[in-house]
Amino acid sequence: MKLRPDLAIIADAVPSTARVLDVGCGDGELMAALRDKGVDARGLEIDPDNVTAAIARGQSVVQGDANRDLADYPDDAFDYAILSQTLQTTERPDKVVDELLRIAPRAFVSFPNFAHWRVRLALLWGGRMPVTRSIPIAWYETPNIHHVTVSDFRDLVRAKGIKVERVWHLSGDRPTSDAAASWRAEHAIFLISR
Amino acid sequence: MASLLHDIRHHSVTIAAPLPLDSGQVLPSVTIAYQSYGALNADRSNAVLICHALTGDQYVASDHPATGKPGWWARMVGPGKPIDTDRFHVICANVLGSCMGTSGPATPDAATGAPLGMAFPVITITDMVRAQAMLLDHLGIARLHAVVGGSMGGMQTLAWAAFYPERLASALVIASAARHSAQNIAFHEVGRQAIMADPDWRDGQYYGSARAPTKGLAVARMAAHITYLSEEGLTEKFGRRLQARDIKSFGFDADFQVESYLRHQGLAFTDRFDANAYLYITRAMDYFDLAEPHDGRLAGAFAGAKDVRFTLVSFDTDWLYPTSESRRIVQALQSVGAAASFVELSAPFGHDSFLLDVPALDRLVAGSLRAGLA
Numbered sequence: 366m367k368l369r370p371d372l373a374i375i376a377d378a379v380p381s382t383a384r385v386l387d388v389g390c391g392d393g394e395l396m397a398a399l400r401d402k403g404v405d406a407r408g409l410e411i412d413p414d415n416v417t418a419a420i421a422r423g424q425s426v427v428q429g430d431a432n433r434d435l436a437d438y439p440d441d442a443f444d445y446a447i448l449s450q451t452l453q454t455t456e457r458p459d460k461v462v463d464e465l466l467r468i469a470p471r472a473f474v475s476f477p478n479f480a481h482w483r484v485r486l487a488l489l490w491g492g493r494m495p496v497t498r499s500i501p502i503a504w505y506e507t508p509n510i511h512h513v514t515v516s517d518f519r520d521l522v523r524a525k526g527i528k529v530e531r532v533w534h535l536s537g538d539r540p541t542s543d544a545a546a547s548w549r550a551e552h553a554i555f556l557i558s559r
Numbered sequence: 560m561a562s563l564l565h566d567i568r569h570h571s572v573t574i575a576a577p578l579p580l581d582s583g584q585v586l587p588s589v590t591i592a593y594q595s596y597g598a599l600n601a602d603r604s605n606a607v608l609i610c611h612a613l614t615g616d617q618y619v620a621s622d623h624p625a626t627g628k629p630g631w632w633a634r635m636v637g638p639g640k641p642i643d644t645d646r647f648h649v650i651c652a653n654v655l656g657s658c659m660g661t662s663g664p665a666t667p668d669a670a671t672g673a674p675l676g677m678a679f680p681v682i683t684i685t686d687m688v689r690a691q692a693m694l695l696d697h698l699g700i701a702r703l704h705a706v707v708g709g710s711m712g713g714m715q716t717l718a719w720a721a722f723y724p725e726r727l728a729s730a731l732v733i734a735s736a737a738r739h740s741a742q743n744i745a746f747h748e749v750g751r752q753a754i755m756a757d758p759d760w761r762d763g764q765y766y767g768s769a770r771a772p773t774k775g776l777a778v779a780r781m782a783a784h785i786t787y788l789s790e791e792g793l794t795e796k797f798g799r800r801l802q803a804r805d806i807k808s809f810g811f812d813a814d815f816q817v818e819s820y821l822r823h824q825g826l827a828f829t830d831r832f833d834a835n836a837y838l839y840i841t842r843a844m845d846y847f848d849l850a851e852p853h854d855g856r857l858a859g860a861f862a863g864a865k866d867v868r869f870t871l872v873s874f875d876t877d878w879l880y881p882t883s884e885s886r887r888i889v890q891a892l893q894s895v896g897a898a899a900s901f902v903e904l905s906a907p908f909g910h911d912s913f914l915l916d917v918p919a920l921d922r923l924v925a926g927s928l929r930a931g932l933a
Contacts, residue, residue, distance in 0.1 A: 407898060414919075416902040420870060421922040423930030425898040427889055437890045 368398055370538045371475045371554050375447055378473070378531070378556065379404055383444040386468060388431050388461075389451035393419030400424070407443075409434060432456045435464040443469040449554075452476045452518075453509040459521060466527065466559050475554040478534075480514035482548045498537075499551040515546050515553045522557055531556040564833060565766070567624045569617070569653070569660030570594065574693050578655075581846075584680040587669065591694045592660025593617050593652035596636065597644030599700070606700045607642060607928065608691065608727075609651040610708030610715035613840055614780075614832055616659040619651040620644070625831045631914060641925040647704065654715070655690040656682045656840050658833035662690075665766055665833055676763035682839060684711070684847045688718045692726070702726050705928055709733035709913035710880065711840070714847050717860075717888065721849055724864040731927050733872045733920070734913040736884035737857055737891070738848035743879065746786050747841040750779030754834045763835045776834040777825030784824050789876035789909035793817060850891075857891035864892075869899040870927035872920060874912040876905075900927065 368376060372395045379385060381403040387396050390408030392415045399406040408426035410416050419426040427434070431448070432455055446465040453476050455461045465472040477499040478484075487495030494504035502508070515534070522529055534541045534550035541549045569592035578586040594617045599606060609619050609632070620636040622629060636642045636649055653661035656679070664679040695703070706727050708716040713735020720730045736743075754760055757775030765771045785793075797817040801807065804814065813819040853859025869892050873885040882903045892899040904919050906912035913920065 405898075413902050413904065416900075417904070417919045417923055420900045420902060421926030423926055425868065425900045425930075427893070427899060427901045428903055429901075437893050439894050439896075442893070442896060 368394065370535055371449060371552050374533050374554055375449065375473045379445055385445045385447060386443045387447045389448060390419060390426060391415050393422050393424045393426060396424050397422065431461055435468060438468040440467055445469050446472040449475045453511050453513050458511050471556060471558045473554060473556055475552060476513055478515050478550045478553050479512040480516065480547050481551050515550055518555060528558045529555055530558050564625060564658060565665050571660045572697055574697055578690055578693065580680055580686045581683040582681050586662060589690050589693065590662045591652050591690055593650060593694060594619065594621060596620055596649040597647050599648040603700055604704060605647050606703050607647045607649050608703050608706045609649060610706065610712035611651060611654065612710040612712050617651045617653045623831065635924060641921045642928060652691055652694055654687045656836060656843060658836035664763060664835035664839055674766040676835060681842055683843050684714045685718050685722060688715050688722060692723055705729045705731060707731040710735055711844055717849060720864045720867050721860040724867055727867055729868040729927065731870045731924060734874055734877050734880050734910055736880045737888050738850060739845050744845045746783065747845055749782050751838050751841060753778035754838060760834060772834045773829040776829050776837060779837060780828040781821045781825040784821060786879045787909055787911045789907060791876060792907050792909055857887060858894040861891055861895045861897060865895050865897045867897060868930060869897055871901040872923055873903045874906045875903055876907055877910040877912060879910040
C-alpha cells in the first residue's frame with residue numbers, strides 16, 4: 366500500500382529512534398509506516414471507527430479531539446508531533462501549534478495551500494469557494510474551517526518565534542520549488558521547532 | 560439453594576502460604592478455584608489472565624456448573640475467537656471472597672469447621688489480585704502476555720498494572736474505572752441493605768440451614784441489573800408493554816414485562832450466587848480507588864507501569880462506568896508515558912455491552928492481544 370505523498374515525506378524524515386505522536390492519525394496508515402522503521406508511534410484520532418481500526422492493527426491510539434485533548438500530554442512527552450492535513454480543521458490552529466511544540470520539541474505540520482493557483486482562479490473568476498483536488502469538499506460541509514496559505518503559516522510561526530527547520534512543497538505527488546510555492550504548492554509540509 | 564451452590568466441586572488449588580490483606584488481617588492459606596484453556600507454550604510466555612466481574616466466575620468459556628448455561632464470555636474466548644485459545648493459555652480464577660470455590664465467606668473456619676460467614680475478613684480488589692498472583696506463582700507463570708477484564712475485572716486489571724507492572728506486557732480494561740464513585744457505592748449499598756434486611760440473612764450465618772436470604776439477594780440483583788442496562792435498551796426491550804395480560808390488574812403482580820423480567824433475573828441469580836459473597840465483593844469494589852494512596856493523583860498508581868501497553872474501552876450508553884472514568888485513566892497513563900489506547904464504542908446495551916454482541920469490541924480485543932506478539 367502506497368502512502369500519501371505528504372505522509373511518505375514525514376515517514377522518511379522521522380528518525381527511527383524517535384517517539385512520535387500522530388495527531389489525527391486516521392486508521393493508523395502513517396503510524397504503520399513509522400512502526401515498520403522502528404519508531405515508537407502513538408496516535409490521537411477523533412473518529413471512533415478509525416480508532417478501532419488502528420487498535421485492531423495493534424497500534425496505540427487514543428480517541429480524542431486535537432482541540433482539547435492535547436492538553437492531557439505532558440511537556441516533552443515525544444520527540445516529534447505530527448499534524449497532517451488537520452491544522453485547517455482545528456478551532457484555533459495557533460493554539461494547536463503551541464500544544465504540538467509543548468509536547469514535542471519538533472513538529473511536522475502539513476496542510477493544503479489555499480493560495481494555490483487553482484484556488485485563486487476559482488475565487489477570482491468563479492467568485493465561489495473553490496472545490497479542487499486538494500480541497501475537495503463544498504464550503505457548507507467541509508471540515509476545513511480555517512483555510513490557510515503557505516505565506517499565512519510562515520507569518521504565524523514567525524510571529525510566534527517558531528523556527529522552520531525544513532519545508533516541503535508538493536504539487537500532486539511531485540515536489541515543487543520553494544520560490545513558486547505560494548502559487549504552485551497544493552500541499553505544504555513544515556518541520557518546525559521551538 | 561445456598562447449600563446446593565456450595566456442593567459444587569470446582570477445580571482448585573489450596574496454597575498453604577499466608578495472604579496478607581489490605582485490612583491488616585491475614586488469611587493463613589488460600590484456596591483458589593480456576594479454569595484454564597489452551598496450551599501453555601514452552602517458554603511460558605503466552606498466558607492471558609481474564610479477571611471476572613462482580614457476579615462472574617471462572618467458567619469464562621465453559622458451561623456453568625449450576626445453571627448449565629454457556630460460559631459468560633464464551634463468545635470472546637475459545638479456538639479462533641478474539642481471545643484465541645489456539646494461541647493463548649487462558650486462565651480465569653474465581654475472585655477472593657466469591658462463592659465458586661475460592662476462599663470466601665462460605666469457607667469453613669479452620670478451627671471449628673463451620674462456615675466463616677461474616678468472620679471472613681473484608682477484602683479489596685488488590686487482595687483479589689494478590690491471590691491471583693499467588694496462583695500464578697503456583698502455576699509457574701512469572702509474566703503474563705495480558706491481563707483482561709471488564710467492569711470489576713477491569714479494576715483488577717488496573718490493579719495488576721499498578722502493583723505488578725513487571726508481570727504483564729499488556730492490560731485490556733473494558734467498561735471499568737479506577738475508583739468507585741459515590742453513585743456506584745450508593746447502588747451497592749442498596750443491594751447490601753436488601754440482603755441484610757432479609758430475616759433469613761441472620762448476620763450471615765445461614766449456611767447449612769434450609770433458608771438463605773434469597774429474597775434480599777434477588778432484590779439486590781434487580782436493583783443492580785437496572786444499572787447494567789441503558790434506558791434506551793430497557794425501553795426498546797420492554798417499553799410499557801404488559802406481561803401476559805391485556806389490561807392492568809390494579810394490583811401488585813408483575814403487570815409490566817420489565818417487572819416480570821427483573822423478578823426473573825433476581826430469582827435466577829440466587830441459584831448461582833451467595834448473598835454473603837455479594838456483600839464482600841461489592842464492599843471490595845466500593846473500597847477501590849487506585850489514586851487514594853497517591854494523594855488523589857491517579858498517575859502515581861501507574862508510575863511503574865510505563866512499559867505496560869494499555870487498551871481501554873468504554874461504551875457510550877454505560878452510565879455506571881462512564882467514558883469519563885476511562886478518560887481519567889488514559890490521562891494518568893499518558894502523563895507517565897505509558898502506551899495507552901482508548902476508544903468509546905457505540906453500543907445500545909449499557910454497561911452490559913462488554914458481555915454482549917459488539918463486533919467492534921471483538922476486533923479491538925483481538926488486535927490489542929496480537930500487538931506485542933513477535
